[in-house]
Amino acid sequence: MRAFAMLLDRLVFTPGRNAKIKLLGDYFRATPDPDRGWALAALTDGLPFSFPVRRTLSELVAPRLDPELFRLSRDYVGDTAETVALVWETGVVDIGDPPEPPTLAEIADTLAIIDRSRLGPQLETWLDGLDATGRWALLKLLTGALRVGVSARLAKTALAAAFARNVDDIEEVWHGLTPPYANLFAWLDGDAPPPDISGAPVFRPMMLANPLEDPDWVGLDLSQFAAEWKWDGIRVQVAGAGDEIRLYSRTGDDIGQSFPDLLEAFKFEAVLDGELLVLRNGVVAPFNDLQQRLNRKSIGPKLRREYPPHIRFYDALMLEGEDLRGLSFLERRAALEAWHQRIAPPRTDLSEMVDVREKNELSEIRDGTRAIGIEGLMLKRKDSPYLAGRPKGHWYKWKRAPLTLDCVMMYAQRGSGKRSSFYSDYTFGTWREDADGGESLVPVGKAYSGFTDEELRKLDRWVRNNTIDRFGPVRSVTPGLVLEVAFDSVHQSTRHKSGVAMRFPRIHRIRWDKPAEEADRLETVLGMIETVSADKSRKSDEGSLL
Numbered sequence: 001m002r003a004f005a006m007l008l009d010r011l012v013f014t015p016g017r018n019a020k021i022k023l024l025g026d027y028f029r030a031t032p033d034p035d036r037g038w039a040l041a042a043l044t045d046g047l048p049f050s051f052p053v054r055r056t057l058s059e060l061v062a063p064r065l066d067p068e069l070f071r072l073s074r075d076y077v078g079d080t081a082e083t084v085a086l087v088w089e090t091g092v093v094d095i096g097d098p099p100e101p102p103t104l105a106e107i108a109d110t111l112a113i114i115d116r117s118r119l120g121p122q123l124e125t126w127l128d129g130l131d132a133t134g135r136w137a138l139l140k141l142l143t144g145a146l147r148v149g150v151s152a153r154l155a156k157t158a159l160a161a162a163f164a165r166n167v168d169d170i171e172e173v174w175h176g177l178t179p180p181y182a183n184l185f186a187w188l189d190g191d192a193p194p195p196d197i198s199g200a201p202v203f204r205p206m207m208l209a210n211p212l213e214d215p216d217w218v219g220l221d222l223s224q225f226a227a228e229w230k231w232d233g234i235r236v237q238v239a240g241a242g243d244e245i246r247l248y249s250r251t252g253d254d255i256g257q258s259f260p261d262l263l264e265a266f267k268f269e270a271v272l273d274g275e276l277l278v279l280r281n282g283v284v285a286p287f288n289d290l291q292q293r294l295n296r297k298s299i300g301p302k303l304r305r306e307y308p309p310h311i312r313f314y315d316a317l318m319l320e321g322e323d324l325r326g327l328s329f330l331e332r333r334a335a336l337e338a339w340h341q342r343i344a345p346p347r348t349d350l351s352e353m354v355d356v357r358e359k360n361e362l363s364e365i366r367d368g369t370r371a372i373g374i375e376g377l378m379l380k381r382k383d384s385p386y387l388a389g390r391p392k393g394h395w396y397k398w399k400r401a402p403l404t405l406d407c408v409m410m411y412a413q414r415g416s417g418k419r420s421s422f423y424s425d426y427t428f429g430t431w432r433e434d435a436d437g438g439e440s441l442v443p444v445g446k447a448y449s450g451f452t453d454e455e456l457r458k459l460d461r462w463v464r465n466n467t468i469d470r471f472g473p474v475r476s477v478t479p480g481l482v483l484e485v486a487f488d489s490v491h492q493s494t495r496h497k498s499g500v501a502m503r504f505p506r507i508h509r510i511r512w513d514k515p516a517e518e519a520d521r522l523e524t525v526l527g528m529i530e531t532v533s534a535d536k537s538r539k540s541d542e543g544s545l546l
Contacts, residue, residue, distance in 0.1 A: 005137035011148040025162030035104040037180025044152040050144035081139035163188040168388045175202035201239035203252040205388030209395035227354040230375040233277040262309045265346040271318040279310035288491040314351040325386035402486040406519045412463040414473040423463040432522040450507035482511035
């Protein structure tokens with residue numbers, strides 16, 4: 001556990017990607033099994049357990065520290081695990097010799113079978129045997145939220161570099177493995193062949209697109225590319241083998257539990273790439289409708305009926321045991337069309353290709369995608385194989401221009417991880433008329449990206465100097481700072497007081513120069529919904545642009 005805690009601590013304070021890769025590689029080479037396997041699981045969000053421990057920790061800390069002092073400390077530190085780790089020994093006069101710290105494998109084995117009623121006493125024993133860094137690492141492990149600046153992909157990249165392997169080869173077998181990955185490390189060490197995943201419906205590494213920048217557009221030979229619509233859903237992969245079907249997100253997370261009605265309709269042997277949507281009467285619903293189904297553990301009849309899922313396929317990686325990834329895009333597309341016509345899986349269709357030969361015509365089509373609720377266009381080289389990762393020059397995404405609004409900051413919340421000392425998450429609003437004829441702000445969105453580190457420091461300073469009320473880690477601020485917010489679309493929502501929900505809001509500019517009273521009004525936001533809806537009713541399908 002000491003080595004794992006030291007690794008996490010060093011990762012937090014190591015900003016460079018290459019430096020993180022070296023730290024991880026050194027750990028994986030030096031640490032024995034099964035500890036390194038459990039560490040890998042923690043770094044890739046693959047632990048088979050997680051616990052809501054806030055109440056348990058509060059009960060354990062209460063005899064050691066006044067609850068109000070703990071609350072204030074938590075507010076200042078910005079992280080529960082770090083706060084508990086720092087204050088744990090407060091008020092304890094003598095507990096004797098601390099017990100020997102557990103290994104990472106001992107912790108994982110215990111947590112896998114522990115009764116929840118025994119979690120508190122066991123956790124107390126472990127915390128007593130660890131130093132502050134070890135306590136912090138233990139609690140991070142327990143909650144499943146490490147936040148040390150390491151993505152699952154980066155951890156696998158470091159693993160590949162440490163053992164001179166190709167990261168795509170690791171990705172290829174990854175979803176057929178389980179912690180602590182003994183067969184994976186046996187292969188990496190050269191003591192065994194690669195893990196056998198044949199016959200399993202596992203995730204295959206996805207091919208990703210690069211944004212189409214101006215230089216790319218200028219040099220683009222349109223005759224070498226196929227164009228298709230970019231749908232406003234989520235990218236998914238469907239993997240079928242035998243009687244088992246799985247649905248994966250673009251990051252390889254199994255999301256099938258949220259869409260049982262979709263998987264019940266499938267029975268085929270294939271690995272397919274597509275877009276998950278909500279479809280009603282042939283019309284793609286707003287992304288906000290799809291969100292009603294995402295991350296749900298239980299799907300009742302009402303959700304099934306009101307938010308019917310649908311997959312729009314646009315590529316095939318494998319069909320009936322044949323690996324198609326080495327073929328060209330046009331060859332894979334032809335195979336997909338023939339397969340789909342023959343199998344006809346319900347709740348699916350194929351993404352329509354855009355038949356266009358002139359760049360100016362394609363540009364006009366892209367500019368009109370907002371009117372029919374489409375995100376933009378995809379451009380794919382006709383001769384491109386299906387390559388894992390984001391290879392340059394093969395696939396481009398050409399999204400429609402974002403919408404923007406001038407909004408007023410209303411609340412600011414502390415960030416997490418390296419931002420835990422800054423107010424970096426901003427809730428913003430627009431003006432609306434009150435019943436008495438006055439005006440007030442109503443929240444329309446929240447954003448925590450789009451600004452530089454220097455701008456973050458200025459925003460944090462402004463929040464602290466203009467606070468009018470506090471609610472734990474959240475501050476209410478004077479309505480005096482205008483944020484120009486960019487977002488992809490806006491939809492009606494009954495979950496928000498304003499009645500609207502933004503898609504991908506981010507800070508576009510900080511309008512230090514603009515008076516708050518000149519910010520946009522709620523009617524402007526609602527008008528954006530009405531404009532899109534009106535256009536969609538006139539153009540009921542995507543082909544109307546052609």
